[in-house]
Structures are given as structure tokens and as C-alpha cells.
Amino acid sequence: MNPGMKLLLVVLIALEISFTQSLVVNCILIAVCFVYIMVKRMNFKTLFMLIFWPMFPAVGLFVSQWLYGSAGIHFAWVLFTRIYAYVFLGATFTLTSSITDLALTLEQDFRLPSKFAYGVLAAFNLMPKIREEVQIIKTSALMRGEVFHVWSPKLYFKAILSSIQWSQNLAEAMTSHGFVEDEPRTHYRIIRITGLDWVTFVGLFVIVQAMLFLIKY
Amino acid sequence: MTDVVIHDFNYQYPESDKKVLNNLNLTFKDNHFSLLSGPSGSGKSTLLYFIAGLYPRFIGNDATGSITFGDTNIKEIANNQISAHVAMMFQNPNQQFAMDTVIHEMTFVLENIRTEPAKMDGIITRSLAFCGITKLRDRVINTLSGGEKQRVALACIVAMDAPVIVLDEPFASIDPDSRTDLIHKLKDLQENHGKTIILADHDLGDYEDLIDEFYYLDPTSHQIRLLNHDEAAKFFANFESTQRIDKRFALPTQSDDGAILKLRNFKLDPHNALLLSLDQFNFYKQKTTLITGANGIGKSTLFNALTKLLPYEGTIEYDNKPIKRFKPLAYAKNVTLLFQDAESQFLNVTVKEELDLSFKNRFNQNYSHEQVAKMLAQLGMQDRDDQVVYSLSEGQKKKLQIVEMLVMCPPVLLLDEPFKGLDYKSLRLITAFLAEAKDKYGQTQIVISHQLAGLEDLVDYHATFQNQTLTYQEVM
Numbered sequence: 212m213n214p215g216m217k218l219l220l221v222v223l224i225a226l227e228i229s230f231t232q233s234l235v236v237n238c239i240l241i242a243v244c245f246v247y248i249m250v251k252r253m254n255f256k257t258l259f260m261l262i263f264w265p266m267f268p269a270v271g272l273f274v275s276q277w278l279y280g281s282a283g284i285h286f287a288w289v290l291f292t293r294i295y296a297y298v299f300l301g302a303t304f305t306l307t308s309s310i311t312d313l314a315l316t317l318e319q320d321f322r323l324p325s326k327f328a329y330g331v332l333a334a335f336n337l338m339p340k341i342r343e344e345v346q347i348i349k350t351s352a353l354m355r356g357e358v359f360h361v362w363s364p365k366l367y368f369k370a371i372l373s374s375i376q377w378s379q380n381l382a383e384a385m386t387s388h389g390f391v392e393d394e395p396r397t398h399y400r401i402i403r404i405t406g407l408d409w410v411t412f413v414g415l416f417v418i419v420q421a422m423l424f425l426i427k428y
Numbered sequence: 429m430t431d432v433v434i435h436d437f438n439y440q441y442p443e444s445d446k447k448v449l450n451n452l453n454l455t456f457k458d459n460h461f462s463l464l465s466g467p468s469g470s471g472k473s474t475l476l477y478f479i480a481g482l483y484p485r486f487i488g489n490d491a492t493g494s495i496t497f498g499d500t501n502i503k504e505i506a507n508n509q510i511s512a513h514v515a516m517m518f519q520n521p522n523q524q525f526a527m528d529t530v531i532h533e534m535t536f537v538l539e540n541i542r543t544e545p546a547k548m549d550g551i552i553t554r555s556l557a558f559c560g561i562t563k564l565r566d567r568v569i570n571t572l573s574g575g576e577k578q579r580v581a582l583a584c585i586v587a588m589d590a591p592v593i594v595l596d597e598p599f600a601s602i603d604p605d606s607r608t609d610l611i612h613k614l615k616d617l618q619e620n621h622g623k624t625i626i627l628a629d630h631d632l633g634d635y636e637d638l639i640d641e642f643y644y645l646d647p648t649s650h651q652i653r654l655l656n657h658d659e660a661a662k663f664f665a666n667f668e669s670t671q672r673i674d675k676r677f678a679l680p681t682q683s684d685d686g687a688i689l690k691l692r693n694f695k696l697d698p699h700n701a702l703l704l705s706l707d708q709f710n711f712y713k714q715k716t717t718l719i720t721g722a723n724g725i726g727k728s729t730l731f732n733a734l735t736k737l738l739p740y741e742g743t744i745e746y747d748n749k750p751i752k753r754f755k756p757l758a759y760a761k762n763v764t765l766l767f768q769d770a771e772s773q774f775l776n777v778t779v780k781e782e783l784d785l786s787f788k789n790r791f792n793q794n795y796s797h798e799q800v801a802k803m804l805a806q807l808g809m810q811d812r813d814d815q816v817v818y819s820l821s822e823g824q825k826k827k828l829q830i831v832e833m834l835v836m837c838p839p840v841l842l843l844d845e846p847f848k849g850l851d852y853k854s855l856r857l858i859t860a861f862l863a864e865a866k867d868k869y870g871q872t873q874i875v876i877s878h879q880l881a882g883l884e885d886l887v888d889y890h891a892t893f894q895n896q897t898l899t900y901q902e903v904m
Contacts, residue, residue: 350737
């Protein structure tokens with residue numbers, strides 16, 4: 212499915228389940244997403260992370276609603292499954308779509324300014340370097356006789372300085388590689404939204420509506 | 429004809445009253461290979477950024493005078509047409525690319541200049557082949573070495589096919605083989621593809637027989653002069669004489685006497701690729717050990733292991749105690765790394781704040797404020813207290829970085845390419861400072877450097893890094 216459409220669908224469904232209270236629909240969504248990402252061959256470590264980390268907020272919400280809330284255990288379960296529904300909905304997008312394809316479709320089909328699409332993409336490509344940079348900053352601080360912790364403002368100050376510097380260098384690099392804001396570009400790979408994309412999008416959306424309308428528990 | 433004509437050109441940085449470029453009048457001739465040399469920080473980059481159309485857009489203020497390509501003033505060229513006139517290659521290999529892979533970056537470039545999609549595959553294949561990196565086509569750029577990245581940058585420029593190519597010290601951090609190769613590729617572009625090459629470099633090696641014109645940016649008059657053949661020959665000869673170390677190095681005794689860092693059964697294999705394997709190797713106290721070897725072979729990785737940044741097998745002992753038993757800060761106070769990238773060392777904003785931090789946290793009181801002020805003045809870094817460190821030139825950043833680490837005066841200082849981007853005069857000053865730290869304050873120094881000239885007085889031992897091992901050698 213077109214990554215832009217997929218993102219839109221995921222966001223719409225996530226929004227909807229924020230305002231409805233159907234335990235069954237949440238479970239169906241989780242199950243369907245689970246099957247989808249398994250079909251797309253996700254490794255078990257990622258799967259474990261997906262189940263493990265949301266456990267904390269999910270259990271927290273469940274317990275506080277169950278013990279202290281006024282809406283009862285059903286609502287506690289709704290909250291619990293909602294967290295997992297969000298996580299798995301998100302995972303269907305992030306684990307199975309390429310960020311490059313998303314940028315391409317946002318630029319070509321969703322008419323987003325190319326500056327935005329490529330800016331986000333370039334920033335995304337910097338992510339591994341940002342992680343490295345934090346490690347370098349910490350080591351560098353040691354070499355200057357300072358210890359930086361996660362809560363040290365100077366760590367963030369330095370990280371922000373680095374990113375400002377990078378953004379300037381990146382802008383220069385993009386410009387020198389011929390990129391000009393708001394100018395037409397050609398496209399090596401054309402990403403179109405196909406009829407099938409529309410059918411899938413509308414179809415899935417209608418099914419979710421029907422479920423939310425019919426299944427109230 | 430695309431002569432690049434600089435006419436009555438003046439520039440000064442915002443909030444500075446000194447001109448860095450003073451009334452320049454010169455012509456970089458069409459289809460010539462022009463070399464622009466001059467000390468680091470003299471303004472070469474600034475001029476190139478203006479020629480490439482990046483300035484004044486990316487800097488606070490404009491210059492006076494004009495730059496024309498043939499008959500066209502650069503100011504009259506629309507933003508989307510600039511890249512049809514001029515392409516630029518930067519000094520830092522890590523900051524030239526917006527996309528993740530080589531092929532994505534190259535299509536990005538071609539899309540920007542509105543190449544027909546049907547023609548892209550052909551252009552990309554030819555450009556990669558020209559630069560000898562057909563194999564790198566699908567590689568992730570972050571995983572490439574510096575030399576490979578600069579080849580990719582050149583491939584992008586070849587694909588853009590602009591008549592004028594400007595290069596700002598493009599080889600400052602890459603290995604000698606890549607450098608020689610890239611310089612010959614540039615010559616090929618000039619001779620066989622009609623390009624005009626304008627290249628700034630203070631390292632004159634490999635250029636003598638290739639360049640057509642030699643321009644020199646004088647750091648005192650801030651003017652650029654075209655040198656005649658004899659003058660140029662003198663510059664090259666002078667540079668040549670600085671490129672060798674004819675010294676015969678002593679070999680350390682095989683014993684552990686005076687060893688400060690001991691590596692035993694040491695193995696370094698990050699990402700399961702064996703880089704270094706040493707049964708037994710010592711670094712010696714109050715000596716300067718120079719490590720040489722090709723780029724990407726693992727020299728910096730060794731430093732990362734010595735500073736506990738990377739895991740390793742076997743043991744490293746500092747002062748007869750395994751370094752794993754030291755707390756991070758305590759160890760960093762003893763074995764300190766001077767980063768290859770000067771900016772990584774900075775934690776503050778202005779020059780003064782940076783120096784103050786070193787004075788505050790220094791491990792001993794060896795250097796007085798007066799002494800440091802004098803060192804800075806010798807390096808031409810005086811009166812820069814309030815300057816933002818990030819706005820310094822690469823050479824100035826390096827000088828500040830070295831001075832602030834000298835102030836810390838740790839017992840062991842690891843220096844990763846400390847002379848990168850420095851002109852010869854600054855290099856000699858810095859080696860003298862380092863020699864003083866060693867002789868007077870007993871510092872042990874381990875230096876990785878591609879730049880060899882001018883180090884003879886400083887270096888005591890020389891170790892070659894090759895075939896996954898380190899060996900002390902008498903000659904270079």
C-alpha cells in the first residue's frame with residue numbers, strides 16, 4: 212500500500228479509537244496488525260520490544276483505572292488494549308514502510324513542499340549520527356574534566372548546537388547539490404496512488420467504522 | 429567561455445572591522461586547473477563559497493565587488509540556475525549528503541537539476557565508473573570511509589556536469605592514495621571534459637606537474653596574487669622540503685621499563701572485522717610515538733579502545749593497572765583524547781569560555797594564564813575572546829583545541845590527526861608546544877598523523893600500523 216495512504220489510515224484509526232470504547236474492536240485491531248507485521252517478516256526481538264515496553268504505561272493505566280477510576284474494569288481493559296492498539300498500528304507503518312518512499316509520495320502525491328519532504332528525510336538520515344554524537348559529547352566532556360548525565364543541560368545545549376551546525380551544513384550541501392526550494396524537480400521514481408490503494412484505504416476504513424458502530428462492548 | 433572573474437572584491441565578516449578579502453582582482457581562466465593556496469584561516473573558503481553561490485545566502489552579510497561567469501554576473505543567475513554554472517565540494521566528507529545511500533543521493537542531485545528520468549541511470553552509471561566507485565552504488569553513505577565519501581561527492585559533481593568546479597580543501601582528511609587518485613580525476617575532468625577547476629589547498633603535494641595556475645592568498649595583505657613559474661616552483665620546493673622525515677628513529681627496548689600503556693593479548697574487532705591483534709605492545713612514558721598507516725585501517729579505533737570508548741579483547745594496563753578498573757572520569761584525567769574533529773572537543777560557545785573551562789578543570793597548574801595568552805598570540809589567535817568557536821576557521825578551531833588540551837596537561841595525550849588543516853608555520857609552533865609539554869611536564873604523547881613534515885623534532889618512536897599489527901620502525 213502507498214506509504215502516505217497507510218500513514219493517513221493509521222492516524223485516522225488511532226484517532227477514532229481514542230474516542231470510542233470498544234474492547235473487542237481494539238483487540239481485533241491488535242490481532243490484524245499483528246498478523247500483518249508477521250506476514251511482513253518482523254524479527255522476534257522487535258516483537259518482544261513492542262510488547263514489553265508499552266507494558267509499563269498500559270499496566271499503569273489499567274491499574275489506576277481499575278482501582279481508582281469510576282468507570283469500572285471494562286474501561287480499564289479498554290485503556291490497556293488501546294495502548295497496544297496504538298503501538299501495533301504505529302508498527303504496521305514504521306516497520307513495513309520506507310521513510311524514503313514516504314517522502315517521495317508526500318512530495319509527489321500529497322503536494323507537500325519538497326523542502327519539507329526532503330528536510331524531514333535528511334533529518335531522519337542524520338538519526339544514527341545523532342546517537343553517535345551524544346556518545347561523543349559525553350566522552351568529550353570527560354576529556355575536559357566534566358561528567359555529563361542524561362539530565363545535564365550542557366549535554367542538550369551541545370547537542371542542539373551540533374544540530375544547528377548540521378542543519379546549516381545540510382542546507383549548504385543540499386543547495387550545492389542543486390536543490391532549490393519551491394522549484395519544480397523531475398522524479399526518477401514515480402510513486403502514484405493506485406486504484407488498489409484507494410480501494411484498500413476506503414475498504415479498511417469502512418470496515419473499522421462498521422465494527423465501531425456494531426460492536427459496542 | 430566561462431572565465432571566473434573576480435572584480436574589486438572585498439569582504440569582511442559581520443562584527444569584524446578587518447577585511448578577510450581585500451580588493452581582489454583576478455581571473456580563474458576557463459578550462460584551467462587553478463590552485464589557490466595560503467595559510468589556514470586566510471579566507472580561501474570564504475571566496476570559494478561566494479564563487480559557488482552559497483554566500484551571501486548562508487552568511488550574514490554581502491561582499492562588495494563582483495564575480496562573473498563569462499559575461500554573467502553571479503547575482504543575475506537565478507537560484508535554480510546556479511548549479512548549471514558551478515558545483516562545489518566541501519572539506520568535511522560527512523556533511524555533503526542529504527540522502528541515505530549513494531544511489532539515492534545521486535538521483536536526488538539529478539532530480540534537482542531536472543534531468544529527464546530516462547537518462548538518469550546512464551548518467552549515474554557513467555559518473556560512478558568515472559570515479560571508480562561502481563561498487564558503492566547501493567551502499568549507505570554513513571558506512572563509507574572519508575576517501576570513499578569524497579569520491580561519491582565527486583561523482584555527484586560529475587553527474588551535475590557544471591562547467592566550473594570549486595573544491596575547498598577536499599582532501600584534508602583522506603588517505604594519500606585517495607588523494608592522488610582524486611587529483612588525477614580532476615585533471616582528467618579539466619583536460620578531457622573542458623571543466624574549470626578551482627581548488628583551495630595548503631598541502632601542495634601532487635599538484636606541481638598538474639596545475640596550470642598557482643594563486644596565493646597572502647595572509648597579511650589579504651590579497652590574491654597569481655604566481656609566475658619561478659615563484660610557484662619556489663613554493664613547491666619549499667613545501668617538498670617539509671614533507672619528509674629523514675630522521676632515523678630509535679627503537680624502544682623490548683623491556684617493560686618505562687612502559688606506561690601496556691597492551692596484552694589485545695584484539696580489536698568491532699563489527700566482527702579484525703582490525704588489530706597484538707600479543708604484546710607497549711607505549712612508553714614521556715615519549716612521543718607517531719603511528720602511521722593508511723586511512724580506514726583502524727588507527728582511530730585503537731584510540732577509541734585506549735580511551736574506553738570501544739570494547740576490546742585482552743587487557744590494556746595504564747600504570748600497571750587494567751584500565752577497566754578505572755572510573756571513567758579518573759581515567760579520562762590520565763589518558764585524554766584530542767579528537768580528530770575539533771568541534772567535538774568544544775563544550776562552550778566563545779573562545780574565552782572554552783579556555784576558562786580548561787583552566788577550571790585542568791588536572792594541574794603547569795600552564796599560567798600569561799603563558800597561554802602568549803601561545804595563542806603566537807598562533808595568531810589573540811583578541812578572539814568573544815568569538816563563537818563554531819565561527820572560527822577549521823585551522824583556528826584546531827589551534828584552539830590543541831591549546832585548551834595542553835592547558836589540561838594530562839599525563840598521556842592521544843592526538844588524532846592534530847595537524848589537519850594547519851599551515852606549516854602553525855604546525856611548527858604546535859610541535860614546539862607539545863615538545864615542551866613532554867620535556868618539561870613529562871607528558872606521554874601518541875600521535876596519529878598523515879602530515880609528517882615538521883614532526884621530526886617531536887617524534888621519538890615511530891610505529892607502523894599495517895597487516896592488523898603495530899610495529900616500531902626505525903625509518904619511515
